[in-house]
Amino acid sequence: MAGPTDPHGRRPVVVVDDLHVEYRVLTTGKRAGARDVRGGLLHRGRTTRTVHALRGISFTAYEGDSVGVIGANGSGKSTLMRAIVGLTPATRGSVQAAGRPSLLGVGAALVKELSGSRNIVLGGLALGFSREEIEARHDDIVAFAGLEEFIDLPMRTYSSGMTARLKFAIATARDHDILIVDEALAVGDKGFRAKSEGRIREIRDDAGTVFLVSHSMKSIRDTCSRTIWIERGSLVMDGPTDEVVTAYEAR
Numbered sequence: 001m002a003g004p005t006d007p008h009g010r011r012p013v014v015v016v017d018d019l020h021v022e023y024r025v026l027t028t029g030k031r032a033g034a035r036d037v038r039g040g041l042l043h044r045g046r047t048t049r050t051v052h053a054l055r056g057i058s059f060t061a062y063e064g065d066s067v068g069v070i071g072a073n074g075s076g077k078s079t080l081m082r083a084i085v086g087l088t089p090a091t092r093g094s095v096q097a098a099g100r101p102s103l104l105g106v107g108a109a110l111v112k113e114l115s116g117s118r119n120i121v122l123g124g125l126a127l128g129f130s131r132e133e134i135e136a137r138h139d140d141i142v143a144f145a146g147l148e149e150f151i152d153l154p155m156r157t158y159s160s161g162m163t164a165r166l167k168f169a170i171a172t173a174r175d176h177d178i179l180i181v182d183e184a185l186a187v188g189d190k191g192f193r194a195k196s197e198g199r200i201r202e203i204r205d206d207a208g209t210v211f212l213v214s215h216s217m218k219s220i221r222d223t224c225s226r227t228i229w230i231e232r233g234s235l236v237m238d239g240p241t242d243e244v245v246t247a248y249e250a251r
């Protein structure tokens with residue numbers, strides 16, 4: 001990680017330097033088959049292709065930053081977030097983070113057949129809480145999710161918005177140094193969206209650093225002080241949210 005602070009006294013928490021990510025994908029189908037035959041490969045109908053998802057991204061995020069991440073479908077936003085968390089390896093370049101970035105989500109730990117309450121315990125354990133810590137936070141999580149009447153029902157009876165609210169409430173019950181929220185706000189209704197944006201601001205004000213990936217320019221404007229715009233794996237713009245979103249909307 002770079003020195004303790006930059007010349008303005010801000011502490012860098014995520015440094016992304018010339019980051020490249022390539023995926024190797026197995027393609028199938030007629031066209032792939034034809035290429036294979038010409039190429040003389042044994043696996044007829046299958047060939048590999050390389051998708052260059054990130055092409056040399058560089059930026060530094062500081063303590064207390066809330067960074068919006070915008071760009072068209074497939075531009076590389078989720079890949080960048082997964083690389084920051086360490087789930088996707090860099091093909092070239094590097095990502096350094098002070099602290100452990102968390103990708104918002106406890107989805108994998110939850111079980112649909114169990115009640116909301118039981119899932120709070122499972123999600124809490126997955127986040128590293130002890131049973132006592134979960135017990136102490138249980139009622140706040142239920143209240144934040146607005147699921148008081150439904151918390152003893154199996155999660156499979158919840159609407160997608162109710163499930164998303166519960167996941168968000170569980171995941172943000174823990175303090176995060178670096179929190180990455182990838183489109184989680186898109187599923188909730190208007191009231192919940194405002195509430196969750198408020199919680200993101202609280203985390204940021206607590207000197208945490210938040211990345212918010214969203215196609216909602218309203219969420220980005222309401223939540224983020226700074227925004228980076230990615231297109232086809234390259235950084236188009238990085239600056240104050242208002243400037244970047246205005247340019248993005250005029251593209």
Ligand SMILES: Nc1ncnc2c1ncn2[C@@H]1O[C@H](COP(=O)(O)OP(=O)(O)OP(=O)(O)O)[C@@H](O)[C@H]1O
Binds near residue numbers: 078080
């Ligand atoms: N696991 C994967 N294997 C192969 N290719 C992938 C994989 N994940 C993403 N890609 C490709 O990498 C590129 C960037 O995808 P990514 O999901 O990062 O975009 P995104 O900006 O998050 O898109 P969206 O706004 O639609 O969520 C796309 O071309 C996509 O097809």
